[in-house]
Amino acid sequence: MPPEAETLAAPAELYATVIVAGQDFCIDIKRVRENRRWSPTTTLPHAPHYLMGTMNLRGEVIPIIDLAALFGFARIEPTDRHVIVIIEHEEKIIGLAVEAVRRILSVTPDQIRDAPGAKRDTSTSCIRGLITTDGGVIRIISVGDVVSAMEEVL
Amino acid sequence: MAALDAIRATFFEECEDLIEALNEGLGEMAGGDHGGETVNAVFRAVHSIKGGAGSFGLNDLVGFAHTFETVLDRIRSGDLEPADELIALLQRAGDVLADLVETARDESPFDAAAVSTTSDALEAVLGEEGAVEEEFVFDAVGADFDFALPDLDDDEPGSTTYTIAFAPRRDLYATGHEPLVLIEALADLGEIAVAVDLSGLPGIDAFDWEGSYLAWEITLVSSEPEGAVREVFEFVDGLCDLEITVVRSGGSGDATGLPELPDLDDFAPDDAADLPDLSVEPSPAASAETPARENAEPAPARKDARATLRVDVDRIDRLINTVGELIINQAMITQRVREIGVPLTPEIATDLDDYKQLAREVQEGVMGLRTQPVKQLFQRMTRIARETADVAGKSAQLVIEGEETEVDKKVIEKLADPLTHMIRNSIDHGLEVPEKRREAGKPERGTVKLTACYKSGDVLIRIADDGAGLNRPRIRQIAIEKGLIPADVDLSDAEIDQLLFRPGFSTAASVTSLSGRGVGMDVVRTSIAALGGRISIASTPGEGSVFSILLPLTLAVLDGMVVRLGEETMVVPIACIEEAIRPRKDDLSRLGTGRTLFFNRGDYLPVIDLAERLGHPTRAKKLTKKTLLIIQSNGSRVALAVDGVVDKRQVVIKSLAKNYRHIAGISAATILGDGKVALIVDPDGIAEDPPSAGSMRSRTEDETRREEKKDAA
Amino acid sequence: MKAQVLAIDDSRTIRSLLAATLEEYDFEVTTAVDGVDGLEKFAETSPRVVITDINMPNLDGFGVIEGIRGGSVNKTVPIIVLSTESGADLKDRARRAGATGWIVKPFDETSLVSVLKRITGI
Incomplete structure (x- = not known):
């Protein structure tokens, strides 16, 4: 955990940065329940290409989304090193497969820029903002939009 | 009252049970059972709703329940004949009552027209005289006792001296009264002097422990009116010899000139139209004769003799979930132990069996907590x-x-x-x-x-x-x-x-x-x-x-056949499986393009390749190498082709839709002994035409494989 | 020690109301769901006062009064009948059966407590 944020006016929010297709993304830490190592999934019939399948999370059957495939990159070839970020959105629990989870970022709202891009395109519609850091641009993943993308595809 | 909201919730919960009892009773009456206990149970249900509703000032509900109850009371007493039309009306009234309860609970407006129509019909049954025999005052006023009695000394300044001659009869003691309490109550009104008269006491030989021998002479100086003094004795009226005399009235100095008090009976509740909600019985009739009881027949079998416990469904669900985990854990341990490949000692084997048995018993017990009779549903x-x-x-x-x-x-x-x-x-x-x-x-x-x-x-x-x-x-x-x-x-x-x-x-x-x-x-x-x-x-x-x-019986477990489909493992509900067959080549025949039929027990059954229907990537395999599950679906039989049958077992059902969504042909998921998720097949969904909603990808793959299979066969 | 009250009513709502009201006035309340239960609890708790409904399944309020008055233990306990039925004959019967007092439902806490006080002195 970083030290207390100094800015009083706009409290900092914490984001977990993750690597998807070699790029930096981040997820609001309030949405993240836990991280788990990759374990084999069970294929779901009639599923969109970015849905890797489903796995058992302590008795809950949860779908696993390949974020790389969702954002239009090549599908990941899962290995033991891949991480599943377990997120919660409106009582749904979903796993997001990523290459790695890096660090926790403290961000104040004024550091966040709007993401340009068409709403129609899942590769951009699930990004709700950009953060510029010394290391480059980090895209903020909109968990709600990821879940709706999954629900919409029938 | 702090707990009032909770009690209000209790009331509506109870109303559900009462409405159920009401409907049940009315159903029995409609079936020709007009027996005393049946009608009484119906009456009681309406009566209890009325009683509770009154406590919360739900006046519409009270008013309707009262009319309803009055009709039921007439039937109970035999004044009204429960003819078919009347019972139909009672059932409608039951519906209206249920609606009123519901709208009262939700604090939403009710169908006033329906209520008044039904209410009018009920009153018409009662006829002119009986329609509104008692006007109920249901506002919970903080009734004090002066309200019921005339305040004769309205403007009395100063104090009055009363002499009270009080001689209890034996019934006063027998009905739980205590002269001391009454005297204390008088003391609360002012200054008193008490003298006890022991002259009635017999010698010890003649003493009857339940007899009454004492009398008191009390002098009270009080600013309270005479009504308040009489009120102290209201409950014992008729159970004692009582004489209250105004000796001296402070203001006027007129000690004896008061008009005679009206008989208290004139103010008895049954005569008064505007009684307060608290009324006290001033009836003089009280004797030691054997009390009359209406229901002299033996008490009916005690329906709710068993103690019950109301438990939040969520708590049961959590328990069921945990027990489900226990079952999975048990299967996993058994499988892991087997996987080690070490021969098991008989002790371990027995312990594992015991574990399985115990886990099942716990599960069955917990499942039983969730079940309830369909009665309420049916009555609706x-x-x-x-x-x-x-x-x-x-x-x-x-x-x-x-x-x-x-x-x-x-x-x-x-x-x-x-x-x-x-x-x-x-x-x-x-x-x-x-x-x-x-x-x-x-x-x-x-x-x-x-x-x-x-x-x-x-x-x-x-x-x-x-x-x-x-x-x-x-x-x-x-x-x-x-x-x-x-x-x-x-x-x-x-x-x-x-x-x-x-x-x-x-x-x-x-x-x-x-x-x-x-x-x-x-x-x-x-x-x-x-x-x-x-x-x-x-x-x-x-x-x-x-x-x-x-x-x-339960949503939580299912007897399933665990089957293999290429790399995947799935579960087919055993309930719909007639048999599992390895097909002979002679029993398989082609129909048109790509459709295969299987000849079984004199019928040609369409063969559905499960993997293909679900869009799973599988290598084409000859049907004769597969297993056919003959299933009953929508009244017809179909043959479901799978790669092999692995096991038959009870599986814990896990929702797929909770975190994902419904999938055509799949009813739910479960977790197998290795911790992996297996999907549970919905046979009816599978037997239907392939879902048009399937993704392009799986459909093209379907077709490709269909071609491949044609070549291979 | 708190004064024990036994409240017998087949309506859960009324039982809750009675218990809540009386506990507020520092009575200790035992509740019973019908007449049979009431008599059992009466024997168990030997209360200072009994409040009972009339129309109940299994054993009605008259039965309760008779059971208590006809018994040998604590037979002169004050019994207050609590009913929505205010018909004179009903009260008459309760009186003859041996009820000490009578309260018509719906009751409010002032009247309930004041009747209790006048009958029990508590």
Whole structure:
């Protein structure tokens, strides 16, 4: 955990940065329940290409989304090193497969820029903002939009 | 009162039970049982609702309940004959009462017209005199006792001196009174001097412990009016010799000139129209004679003698979930131990078996907590039936059987809508109008039978009407018009009946104020399937139709056949599997392009490749190398091809839709011994045509594989 | 020690109301769901005062009063009948059966407590 944020006016929010297709993304830490190592999934019939399948999370059957495939990159070839970020959105629990989870970022709202891009395109519609850091641009993943993308595809 | 909200919630909870009891009793009365206890139970239900409602100032509810109760009281006392029309009215009143309870709970407006119509009808039954025999004042006023009694010393300044001669009779003690309490109460009114008269005491030999020998002479100086003094003795009026004399009135100095007090009986509650809610019995009648009791017959068997515990469903669900984990954990441990490959000692083997056994027992016990009788659900249907019959102009009776059958609470909740729909259909479209029935030589009043029973580990619910039966030519015609079937197709009766369940058979345009036969039957079937159940129809022209719903006892576990499909493992519910066969080449034949039939027990069954239907990537394999599961689906049989059968076991059902969504052909998921998720097949969904909603990818793959299979075969 | 009250009513709502009201006035309340239960609890708790409904399943309020008055233990306990039925004959019967007092439902806490006080002195 970083030290207390100094800015009083706009409290900092914490984001977990993750690597998807070699790029930096981040997820609001309030949405993240836990991280788990990759374990084999069970294929779901009639599923969109970015849905890797489903796995058992302590008795809950949860779908696993390949974020790389969702954002239009090549599908990941899962290995033991891949991480599943377990997120919660409106009582749904979903796993997001990523290459790695890096660090926790403290961000104040004024550091966040709007993401340009068409709403129609899942590769951009699930990004709700950009953060510029010394290391480059980090895209903020909109968990709600990821879940709706999954629900919409029938 | 801090706890008032909680008690209010308790009241509405209790009302649900009371409405249930009410409906049950009215049902028994409709069935010809006018016995004292039946009518009394109905009365009591309405009465308790009234009593509770009064405490919360729910005046509309109280008012209606009161009229309702008065009619029931007349029936109970034999003044009114419970004829069929009257019972029908009582049932309507029961419906109105249920509505009033519901609207009171939700604090929403109620159907004032329905209430007043029914209320008027009830009062008409009572006739002129009895209509409103008591005007209830239901505002919980902080009644004080002066209110009931005339305040004769209204403007009395200063104090009055009273002398009170008080001599209890033995009944005063026998009815739980204590002279000391009364004297203390007088002391609260002012200054008192008490003298006891012991002259009545007999010698010790003649002393009767239950006798009354003492008398008191009390002088009270009080600013309270005489009414307040008399009030102290209200409960003992008639149980003692009492003389209250005003010796000296402070203000006027007139000690004796007061007019004689009116007899307290003049102010008895039964005469007074505007009593406060607290009234005290001033009746003088009290004697030691054997008290009369109305219900002299032996008390009926105690229905609720067993102690029960109300538990939050969530807590049970959490327990069930944990037990589910226990079962999975048990399977995992067993599997892991086996995987080690070390020969097991007999002790370990026994312990593992014991563990399995215990886990199952815990599970069964916990599951039992979730089940409840279908009674309440079924009773709600009587109302649906009644309303439907009224609107549709049918004469109908709903006969209920097996209402004690217990089903998972969640199943019961989710069954309400489909069942409502089907009952409406049966009456609206199953039963003929009275004239038609007469012409057909049937009783004018149609019967719909709603039954529940256990059937080999499942629950079977049937809705059977004695109507005209399905109009198959018409159904066929509609299906052709809607483009569901080609005009020239040859269909068996069973196949025509199945058309009712096809999505698109009925459209919004054909929805009447009730519902057309077939309207939403696809929805009904989907709801039943979501509960892990199946629905089927049997119909005979002129004799009626029977809809049968087969449901699992619980939503939480399922007896499944674990099957292999390439790399994947899936579960097929055993309930629908007739047999598992390795097909011989001679029994397989081709039909048109790509369709294969399997000859079994004199029938040609369509073969459905499960992996292919689900869009799983599998290597083409000859059918003769596969296993065929013969399943019953929608009244017909199909052969489901899988790569092999692994195991037969009970699996814990896990929702797929909770975190993902519903998948065509899959009812739910489970977790196997290795911790992996396995999908549970929905046989009816699979047996249908492939879902048009499937993704392009899986469809093209389907086709590719179909080609491959053709080549391979 | 708190004064024991036994409240017998087949309505859960009324039982809750009685218990909540009386506990607020520092009585200790035992509740019973019908007459049979009431008599059992009466024997168990030997209360200072009994409040009973009339129309109940299994054993009605008259039965309760008779059971208590006809028994041998604590037979002169004050019994207050609580009923929505205010018909004179009903009260008469309760009186003859041996009820000490009578309260008509719905009751409010002032009247309930004041009747209790006048009958029991508590």
